[in-house]
Amino acid sequence: MSKNPCTGVLKPLPIYQKLMVDNLTVIRPPILKLYYWESFNITGLNKKLRSNKQEHEHVLAVPLRQIQSQPLKMIFWLRNMSAKPLELKLKRIQNCQCQPLQTRVGFNQFRQLFHCPHRRLIHISQEQLNLRPDEVLPLTVTAHFFLYGEHYLTYEIYTGDNRKFVWNFKLEITAFDPERCLLTKELLPINIKNFYHVTQPIWVQNITMTHLAFAFSSRERSFKLHNSNLTVPRQSVWPLLVEYRPLDYENDIELMLTYENSKARYKIKARGTTTDDNEITDMPLKDRESSEYLYIIYPNRLNFELCMKENRTQLVNVHNYGQKCMEFRWQNYIISDFFAVTFEPSVFRLKGHHSKLCEIKVSVFDRLIFFRRIPIVLEVHRILDPATLIAKAELAEIESIDDPKWKEDSYVEHAFLHLNIRVHMQNNEDRQDDNMYDIDGTCAPCGGVGIDAGAGGDGSPVELTEEQQKQAEREELIKRLSMKRKLNANEIIELSMAIDHRITIFEKLFWKNLSKSNFMRINPERTRNKFNQTYDQVVVVDNAPSPLENLRTNVDHNTILSIISRLMVEAINDLAKNWRFIPPEYYDHDP
Secondary structure: OOOOOOOOOOOOOOOOOOEEEEEEEEOOOOOOHHHHHHHOOHHHHHHHHHOOOOEEEEEEEOOOEEOOOOOEEEEEEEEEOOOOOEEEEEEEEOOOOOOOEEEEEEOOEEEEEOOOOHHHOEEEOOOEEEEOOOOEEEEEEEEOOOOOEEEEEEEEEEEOOOOEEEEEEEEEEEOOOHHHOEOOOEOOOEEOOOOOOEEEEEEEEEOOOOOEEEEEEOOOOOEEEOOOEEEEOOOEEEEEEEEEOOOOOEEEEEEEEEEOOEEEEEEEEEEEEOOOOOOOOOOOOOOOOEOOEOEEEEOOEEEEEEEOOOEEEEEEEEEEOOOOOEEEEEOOEEEOOOEEEEEEOOEEEEOOOEEEEEEEEEEEOOOEEEEEEEEEEEEEEEOOOHHHHHHHHHOOOOOOOOOHHHHOOOEEEEEEEEEEEEEEOOOHHHHHHHHOOOOOOOOOOOOOOOOOOOOOOOOOOOOOOHHHHHHHHHHHHHHHHHHHHOOOHHHHHHHHHHHHOOOOHHHHHHHHHHHHOOOOOOOOOOOOOOOOOOHHHHHOOOOOOOOOOOOOOOOOHHHHHHHHHHHHHHHHHHHHOOOOOOOHHHOOOOO
């Protein structure tokens, strides 16, 4: 008799609780938040956190920073996606070979103490998190940059359902390195099907505290540099404007950077495509406020699609989550002959817990450009008191005074707005569609129910009037243009208004309301005094008595007295409102 091999009890696979990184906040970032989102690979991390694996490992690479830079604080907003409470515990794992050292702690007293400098590079404030269902809590990570080299610091995260996550924080700390100055690793995809000379940026970063002058060169075919000599301000990102026509679907461009006596070679990828691809990212459009991140721009990313020599505007909302009134200043972003980004209002003040709508205006010229990740800066300044402003104005040339408060800068911090701009070429087909109406060759069906009377040939065709024909052509034109250009509802309304030049519904309502009102109209019952005078008689001042002075008026004394008495009664009543009358029996009598 054969024995059944399945002797044990089958256990189903456990279903673990899911969580994810809902958002990321970088306090006073030197570059756009999107670079941190991609460097940390938050998309891949969320896939691992939402999976049903018991263990996973992930590397969070902090972008390159200079030695002795200011500490960088990052907040990972963790969301519990399960229907049960979730508990997280963090544990630091030592990767270095540092050993405890015998250290004097008192007179003839020694202890074995741990003086590892690596453990201070990454600091996580929370060691335990308890998340309720669908709750979002912050995990604060602070990175310090005081040790040269490349470092990996490991944390293990244990969950309440026996899951284990290993997070490796990678830090690269260096001095100025010419080989690490470019943020752009790959050019934007270029449409080789309908190629035009399109200008796009290669973003150059300066992590030092001084202005740096770079010289760029390349021997690549069909690769043009517009500003080969580029000066990048301190701790900022600047665009190197290039034009490139790809020779194949996959290309490598060699670019040489020269700074003083040092040279660096870069290899940048360039892809050729047959379709226009949009940037795809799952980074949220709204940042989360915290006690150290009080000034929020929503949305934090804008896309502009324009034609040449066109202006467009969009709105963003700036909110002050702090308690103090602050002053905000937009920095205009203008590149001559390419585009200009301006703001209205450019300088404004916001009270605590108040918002302000700002208009972002983009103007482009007669060049085709394709820019992504333009860092627009919103500066936050404290409002200086009048005494400090007077001291700044009067004592600006004095080097030393007793109270150096006037030397303090009003700058507090800054916030970034991510901007994408793309200029399209309007081809001849679109221009013809805008100006003419094409009649297709399709015919109406013959016979049937619900069709025209003359469709089957039994009767004479119904002739449309000229107004009906224009209306039908207009509707067909709007429908075709909206489908071809993928317009939204507001743009369809603007297109229809531009076609027939009609007034808006608001103007119609205004004129309709004005026609029914008596605003600024002469009442027909109004009495008029007729004077037979010329223009010269009206203009010239004449001391002669007017004919009205000779008219006798009947004065009724009783009417005058009644008016005076009524005015006195009203005045006494108004005066009595401010007094409290006491009956005479409660008066204080002198003894």
